[in-house]
Amino acid sequence: MPKYNFTVNNKQVSVEADADTPLLWVLRDQLNLVGTKYGCGVAQCGACTIHYNGNPIRSCQFPVAGVGAGKVVTIEGLSEKGDHPVQQAWVEMDVAQCGYCQSGQIMAAVALLKKNPKPTDEEIDSTITNICRCGTNVRIRKAIHMAVSKGGKL
Amino acid sequence: MSTPSVSRRNFLRVSMIAGGGMLVGFSTLGNDEKQELDGTPFSPNAYIKISPDGTITMMSPNPEIGQGVKTSLVMLIAEEMNVDWKKIQVEIAPLDAKYGSQTTGGSGAIRSRYTPLRQAGATARVLLIAAAADTWGVAAADCYAENGFVVNKTSGKKIAFGELATKAASMPVPANIPLKDPKEFTIIGTRVKDVDAQAIVTGKPLFGIDTRREGMLFAVVARPPAHGKKLQSFDDSAALKVTGVKKVVQVKSSVAVLATSTWSAIKGRAALKINWEDASKLESTTDHKKVFKELLSKPAATPNRNDGDVDAAMSAATKLLDVYYEVPVLSHAQMEPLNFYADVRDGKAELYGPTQVPQNLVTSVARELNIPVANVTLGLPRQGGGFGRKLRPDNGIEAALISQAAQCPVQVQWTREDDMQNDFYRASGMFRFKAAIKDGNLEAWHQSFVCLSNGRSPDTYPAGALKNLRIESHSLPTNIPTGPWRAPTHNVQAFANECFMDEVATELKKDPVALRLELLKKAKEQPVGRLAYDADKFISVIELVAKISNWGKSSPNTYRGFSTWFSFNSYVAQVVELKMENGKPKITKVYCAVHCGKVVNLSGAENQVQGAVVDGLGHAMFTKLTFKDGAAVQTNFGSYNFVKMRSTPLDVEVAFVPSEENPTGLGEPGLPPIAPALANALFAATGKRFRRMPFVDDIQFA
Numbered sequence: 001m002p003k004y005n006f007t008v009n010n011k012q013v014s015v016e017a018d019a020d021t022p023l024l025w026v027l028r029d030q031l032n033l034v035g036t037k038y039g040c041g042v043a044q045c046g047a048c049t050i051h052y053n054g055n056p057i058r059s060c061q062f063p064v065a066g067v068g069a070g071k072v073v074t075i076e077g078l079s080e081k082g083d084h085p086v087q088q089a090w091v092e093m094d095v096a097q098c099g100y101c102q103s104g105q106i107m108a109a110v111a112l113l114k115k116n117p118k119p120t121d122e123e124i125d126s127t128i129t130n131i132c133r134c135g136t137n138v139r140i141r142k143a144i145h146m147a148v149s150k151g152g153k154l
Numbered sequence: 155m156s157t158p159s160v161s162r163r164n165f166l167r168v169s170m171i172a173g174g175g176m177l178v179g180f181s182t183l184g185n186d187e188k189q190e191l192d193g194t195p196f197s198p199n200a201y202i203k204i205s206p207d208g209t210i211t212m213m214s215p216n217p218e219i220g221q222g223v224k225t226s227l228v229m230l231i232a233e234e235m236n237v238d239w240k241k242i243q244v245e246i247a248p249l250d251a252k253y254g255s256q257t258t259g260g261s262g263a264i265r266s267r268y269t270p271l272r273q274a275g276a277t278a279r280v281l282l283i284a285a286a287a288d289t290w291g292v293a294a295a296d297c298y299a300e301n302g303f304v305v306n307k308t309s310g311k312k313i314a315f316g317e318l319a320t321k322a323a324s325m326p327v328p329a330n331i332p333l334k335d336p337k338e339f340t341i342i343g344t345r346v347k348d349v350d351a352q353a354i355v356t357g358k359p360l361f362g363i364d365t366r367r368e369g370m371l372f373a374v375v376a377r378p379p380a381h382g383k384k385l386q387s388f389d390d391s392a393a394l395k396v397t398g399v400k401k402v403v404q405v406k407s408s409v410a411v412l413a414t415s416t417w418s419a420i421k422g423r424a425a426l427k428i429n430w431e432d433a434s435k436l437e438s439t440t441d442h443k444k445v446f447k448e449l450l451s452k453p454a455a456t457p458n459r460n461d462g463d464v465d466a467a468m469s470a471a472t473k474l475l476d477v478y479y480e481v482p483v484l485s486h487a488q489m490e491p492l493n494f495y496a497d498v499r500d501g502k503a504e505l506y507g508p509t510q511v512p513q514n515l516v517t518s519v520a521r522e523l524n525i526p527v528a529n530v531t532l533g534l535p536r537q538g539g540g541f542g543r544k545l546r547p548d549n550g551i552e553a554a555l556i557s558q559a560a561q562c563p564v565q566v567q568w569t570r571e572d573d574m575q576n577d578f579y580r581a582s583g584m585f586r587f588k589a590a591i592k593d594g595n596l597e598a599w600h601q602s603f604v605c606l607s608n609g610r611s612p613d614t615y616p617a618g619a620l621k622n623l624r625i626e627s628h629s630l631p632t633n634i635p636t637g638p639w640r641a642p643t644h645n646v647q648a649f650a651n652e653c654f655m656d657e658v659a660t661e662l663k664k665d666p667v668a669l670r671l672e673l674l675k676k677a678k679e680q681p682v683g684r685l686a687y688d689a690d691k692f693i694s695v696i697e698l699v700a701k702i703s704n705w706g707k708s709s710p711n712t713y714r715g716f717s718t719w720f721s722f723n724s725y726v727a728q729v730v731e732l733k734m735e736n737g738k739p740k741i742t743k744v745y746c747a748v749h750c751g752k753v754v755n756l757s758g759a760e761n762q763v764q765g766a767v768v769d770g771l772g773h774a775m776f777t778k779l780t781f782k783d784g785a786a787v788q789t790n791f792g793s794y795n796f797v798k799m800r801s802t803p804l805d806v807e808v809a810f811v812p813s814e815e816n817p818t819g820l821g822e823p824g825l826p827p828i829a830p831a832l833a834n835a836l837f838a839a840t841g842k843r844f845r846r847m848p849f850v851d852d853i854q855f856a
Contacts, residue, residue, distance in 0.1 A: 001397060018397055021417045029372065029415040034364040035357015037538075038416075039489055040570045044791035047489065075357030082356035091351040094757045097765055098220025099354035100489040100538030106355060125800040131791060133489040133539050134220050135768025137802035139761065 006067045008033065009077025019065035024048045026064045027074060035075035035103045039131070046130030049104040049111075050074050056111035075103035078110065086110050089147035097134035105130050109144050118148050176204050176281070176323035200252070201231055201274045208316030210302075211243045215253040216263040217510060218246055218350075219488075219540030221821040222758035223263045225349045227271055229754055230264075233341040234275030234334060237315065238302035244349045249512040249532040256534075258510040259545050259638065261722035261819025264754055268816050269333070276331045278322075285322040286313050336752060336814040345757035350536060360536040362507040363567070365495040370563040371400055371412040373556055374419035376426055377576055378407055380784030381634045385409065386431040393425040402426070403559035410556045416567050434633050436784035439483070439582070442606065445630050446584035449604045450478070454626035459612035461682050462622035464590075467598035471590035475657060479587065479650035480846035482778035483606070484580035484639055485786075485794065490538020491573045494553035497563035498523060503530040503554050504563075508537040508544055515547035519554045542638035546578050571789040578637030579779065581606035585650040589658050590622070596658055596673075598622035601651070606632045613686035614647075615720055616655065619677035634781060640769065641822035644721040648826030649774070649833070649847065652717040656834040657843065666716045666834065667700050687720045691749045694811045698747035699727040702809050712742075715835030717827040722819025724750040725811075728767070730831040731803075734839055740856035741771060741803045741832070749811040751818045756810075759820055764806040766824030772797025774829035775855055776848050795848075801855060 001016045008031060015030050022041075027033040027050070036059055039047030043058035050059045051073040078084050086109050096102050105128070112119060112127045119127070124141050132140065177200045203211040212231055218224035228244050247253050255266070279299045286304035287294040296307050303312040336342070353360055378384055388409050390402035398418025403410050411422035468474060494507035503523060509515045512532055520527040537544070553566040568576075583605030590598035599620050604627065612625040639645065659666040671693060678689035696718055699705070705716070711733050718727040729745040744767050753759045776795035780787045788794035833844040836853065844852060 017415075018417070018421075021415075025415055025417040029417070032366060033357075034359045034366075037361075037489075038363065038491065038567075040791045042570075042790050042792055045489070045796075075355075078356075082352060087355040090355045091347060094345070094347045094351065094761065096348055096351060096354045097222065097761055098218075098489060098537060098539045099348070099350060100220075100361060102354050103357045121804060125798075125802070128799045131489070131796050131798060133487060133541070133769070133796075135765035135772070135797070135802075136761065137768050137797070137799050138764050138804075138806050141799065141802070141804070 002065070004064050004067060006070060006072060008072045009074060015064070017064050019063060021064045022060050023050070023062045023064050023067060023072070024059040027059065033074050033076050037100055037104060039101065039104075044131070045101070046108055047101045047104040049107040049130065051107060051111060054111070054114065056108050075107060078106070084110065085150040086113065086143070086147040088150055089143040093139050093143040093146055095136050095139040095143050097136055101130060101132045105132065105140055109140070109147065112144070113147060119144065176278070176319045177202065201271065202235070202278050204278070204315055204319040206316055206319055208241070208314055209243065210237055210241055210315065211245060213245055213247040215247045215267065216256055217258045217512065217534050217537060219258055219510060219537040219544070221258070221263070221762065222348065222755060223258070224536065225346055226264060226755040226758055227267055228349065229341050229346055230268060230271035231275035233339055234272045235279045236299040236301065239341060239346070241302060246534045246536065248534060249516055256512045257514070258540065259542065261724075261821045261823065264817045265723070265819060272333050273331070276333055277327065280328060280331050281322040281325045282315055282318050284325040285318040288325070289313065289318070289321070342754050343752065343756060346755050347757060361490055361538050362495065362535040363490055363493045363538070365506055365535070365565055367495065367497070367563050370495070370565055371414065371560070372416045372419045373410045373412045373564045373566045374416065374423045374569065375552065375556070375566060375572070376409045376411070376423050376428055377572065378430055379575070380436055381781070382432060382434045382436040382784040383430040384433040386429040388429070389427040392427065393422040396422040396425050398422075401560050403556060405552065405555040405559055408552070410560070410566070412556075412560050412562070412564060419567070420569065437632060437634060438782050439780040442582060442630065442632070443584070446604045449628040449630065450584060450586040450602050454602065454628055457624050457626045459617055459623065459625040459683070461617070461620065461624070462598070464598045464600050464622045464624040467590045467622040468588065468600070471592050471597060473591040473661060475587065475589040475591070475661060477587050477654065477657065477843075477845060479585040479653065481583050481646045481649060482847060483582040483634075483780065484773060484777060485574045485577045485779050486541045486543035486639060487574065487794065487796070488539030488541055488543050491570050492543070492549040492568040493566060494549045495563070495565045496550070496553035496557040498554050498558040499561060501525050501529055505530065505550055505554060506533040506535065507550060507553065508535060509547060509550055510540050510542070510544040511547055515550040518547045518551050522551050523554060523558055541640045542642065543577065545638055570791070574779070574789045574794060575786045578635045580639030580642075580645070581636040583646055587650065587654040589654070589661075591658070591661055594662055596620065596662060600624045602626040602628070604628040604630060605646070606630055606634060606636050613684045615677070615687055615692065616651070616673055618681045618683060618685040619673035621682055623682070634784070640766075641721055641825045644719060644822070644826040645770070645829075648717065648719040649829040652719065652827060652830030653833045653843070653845065656715070656830070656837065665706070667696060667705055670696055670718060687725075691725045691811070692718065692720060695725045695727040695747040695749050698809055698811055699729055699745050702747065702807060703729040703731070703745035705729060713835050713839035715831045715833065715838060717831035717834060719823070719827040721823045721826055724748065724818040724820060724823040726823050726827050728827045728831045730828070730835040732835050732839060735856040738854050738856035739836060739839055741801070744771075744803050744806045744828070744831075746806065746808045746824060747811065748808065748824065749813065750820045750823065751813050751815040753810050754817055759810070760808045762820050763808045763824035766822070767806045767828050768797060768802055770825040770828035771803070771832055772801065774832050774847050774849060775801060776850050778848050795850070
């Protein structure tokens with residue numbers, strides 16, 4: 001089986017996996033980084049959103065062979081103390097219901113704020129395409145605005 | 155202070171924990187009460203554990219599926235205990251008979267536990283006070299508990315709960331412990347953040363899907379690809395050659411592939427060669443619709459309710475309305491695809507995973523494995539949504555059988571496609587409504603309903619308000635499994651009834667809010683037959699939502715729809731506001747008024763209602779599942795369309811009718827009225843009625 005070396009959350013990792021293995025399953029089953037969630041496997045729901053070289057990607061459709069020398073950041077590596085402004089805003093706004101999709105939502109929101117530090121409602125709506133089955137969408141939008149006021153940059 | 159109070163005989167369990175501390179729990183079982191009171195070693199089967207180091211652990215007895223009970227149930231205990239909320243650690247209780255029914259469904263957790271959990275907290279408080287009073291040599295009445303300490307009223311001295319825990323466990327339990335007057339509440343009714351909020355935003359392993367145990371294999375299962383098919387034969391030789399695949403086992407009509415990773419199991423399953431055979435009819439949605447129409451053309455054998463003389467009123471009418479409404483099949487599509495961990499070896503089963511029916515699951519597993527129930531243990535993770543799917547224990551039973559067959563611990567993972575093909579769906583259905591109108595009055599109402607299964611309470615609104623009313627139902631037997639889906643029956647009944655009520659209001663040239671108020675006033679003053687609802691509470695939410703939405707005011711390019719419904723003993727009224735953007739509707743705001751008795755967690759309660767609104771709007775606009783020859787046509791979010799941010803209203807304002815009555819349901823009641831409120835707003839905007847869901851089949855949204 002091929003071997004892959006890359007950086008996850010600023011740590012060098014080495015895994016053996018078939019080339020077509022989605023990064024999602026490498027993270028979850030081999031590296032025990034289970035904060036990244038499986039929701040659909042077809043890049044529709046966004047529960048598996050991570051950052052690849054700073055960009056949000058759906059890790060369920062991203063083969064491990066494609067990682068190369070790229071830098072991967074998961075929810076576990078977003079901040080050292082779990083206090084990224086977006087994480088803080090999510091707690092402050094009490095966004096979660098079941099909580100399952102929220103790590104993907106947070107990763108998508110952080111990536112949005114990095115490109116657009118003060119998004120409008122319309123910009124949030126057109127950029128965040130993750131699914132929340134509990135319907136916390138209204139609070140997600142508010143939490144993104146709140147993160148802006150907390151200085152929501154990476 | 156007021157009643158109800160704690161009865162020692164029925165409820166109390168106070169015991170010393172090995173190494174000090176106290177444990178308070180309660181049960182109506184009582185068979186091992188003596189043992190508990192004698193001070194057995196610590197067992198987690200109780201609600202409160204206080205350690206001498208001051209750590210306070212509370213157990214939330216019902217599974218957390220996103221309805222917020224891991225937080226709100228513990229608030230009930232903490233309120234009466236006068237503990238420092240920030241110092242509490244919360245755990246989800248494993249399955250244990252001492253917790254009573256741990257089923258999560260029917261919006262029932264808070265309703266059933268409101269008094270008992272407060273009693274558990276009050277008991278702890280009284281014993282801690284007694285222990286402090288004894289230490290100081292003063293009367294208990296001279297002490298009070300506050301923020302995790304017992305305070306001496308005279309001296310002002312304080313002792314922390316942790317220091318009192320061991321002594322408190324040995325204090326005699328008074329016969330009657332009064333509960334707080336709701337006016338004294340400091341936690342109940344406030345905004346409290348989810349106890350797992352920080353763990354959620356940092357991606358901690360909270361969910362069943364995150365289970366990782368020594369020696370565990372990941373399993374993915376090939377199940378029949380259509381309802382009506384079964385396994386004939388299979389060849390696993392290619393599957394066993396896939397890297398990481400360790401075993402293939404057959405369980406009933408399915409084949410499980412066990413591997414060292416989920417991906418290997420998925421690839422292994424794809425390499426199976428399976429022959430499926432037809433076992434019964436392969437049904438399609440188009441056939442269902444034809445039969446629905448046929449059935450609705452005939453009267454039912456016996457009406458569910460038949461007030462007055464509907465036929466006479468129809469004959470005498472100056473105007474008759476006669477319309478059909480349709481609802482599609484829905485999948486639960488909870489965000490966390492089904493999964494379950496099972497380790498079945500040596501006649502014992504250790505289970506861990508998502509379920510709404512822990513007792514049912516364990517009993518079913520014991521029966522299927524033919525082992526005693528006592529040999530089955532079940533731990534409960536936080537769950538990525540429920541919506542009724544996990545009221546069926548099939549995921550746990552299947553995992554146990556696979557582990558038994560493979561003789562190793564296994565984590566069974568369903569793919570999204572597996573989940574959508576093997577659901578217990580919200581049944582599709584069709585309604586026929588007739589109304590008789592004469593001299594500007596609604597004289598008769600006739601509802602006939604058919605669905606893949608059936609069901610409705612015939613006594614709910616508008617029954618009771620109309621002299622002539624008939625409710626009928628038919629059902630169409632099917633091999634497609636159906637089951638409860640958030641606010642079962644209400645989610646379809648509210649849609650059809652409240653849309654039709656809006657049609658009647660238009661026909662009568664009456665304001666839709668005024669018409670409901672007029673009917674409910676009639677139901678209150680001159681009820682016809684049995685009423686399943688309280689007209690005053692109904693009126694209270696309608697008046698409140700009219701007030702907060704400024705119902706009746708008009709603004710340019712703003713269209714509104716109203717609806718109201720009663721379910722799980724709660725009353726909800728909603729107004730949807732939308733604008734037209736280039737001929738396409740865009741929902742801008744939703745107003746909700748709710749009567750659910752005392753609100754426990756204001757933040758959580760508001761979140762439930764807001765979420766139910768977005769959930770209900772999304773399904774009404776976009777979502778349907780259809781069948782072709784027994785197979786689901788939509789098997790993932792690409793084709794099973796789901797609401798996203800761009801279709802979410804900017805704000806969902808929620809107002810609760812102030813009440814000190816015991817809480818009623820809240821996880822579900824916010825959902826039923828929203829689809830009709832939207833359909834009625836769409837009518838206001840377009841002049842067209844939207845009589846089938848999803849509305850996207852008939853109109854494009856902005």
